[in-house]
Amino acid sequence: MDQPGTVLAERIGDRRRGVGDPRALVGEMRRSILLVPTVGERLWSARLGGVRWIYAFTDEAALARFALHHASGDQAMDYAALLGARIVDEIVPSLGEPAGLAVDVATEDGSMFFPPVVGIVPEAVAVDVGEAGEERS
Template identity: 45%
Template structure:
């Protein structure tokens, strides 16, 4: 499940069924069934984020989005998501500058 906010797509990830249930209640949708898949967090970052980012928007992860201040935001930046889909990767405008070549 994803949402679009602030010019990015965000994968919604939950640490357990109770966290998903809190999210459903916060949306007023706790009476309907919610399909989900249990996966390792690394799989979300290494495979899920790039798959969503293929649609053309940066993608980060919101962990336990229904938990207010206890939730976690994993932005689409180098060191969090794969560099190939990070918004601050060196090969795009606004990214980290590339190292100067060494002159001998």
């Protein structure tokens, strides 16, 4: 049986090599179960470039690479297993600030950022939508 985000990790690899359909990548992210580190009851995230990025991982090996640099000592890193669609459709809008999804950030040549834009997050919280609701180009 495949790990939760194995297909997503493969699609990320394809896009990083310049092949594959970006829409299929977003669709796969939405269908994938992602492992999101937690700190208490909060999801692990960081602000960069005016965006809050929720960290998520396609499997326990990718999460372990992240934990090596960010966990304290030999303590296990707690995480939640969440559907990608739930993260971008429910959690991102609840944050009240521009937010996106950073997948496999500790995987060299295997990370992918899903920014807060139309087609990834709901239009109401997308940064590329004007005040009247039209997309900015």
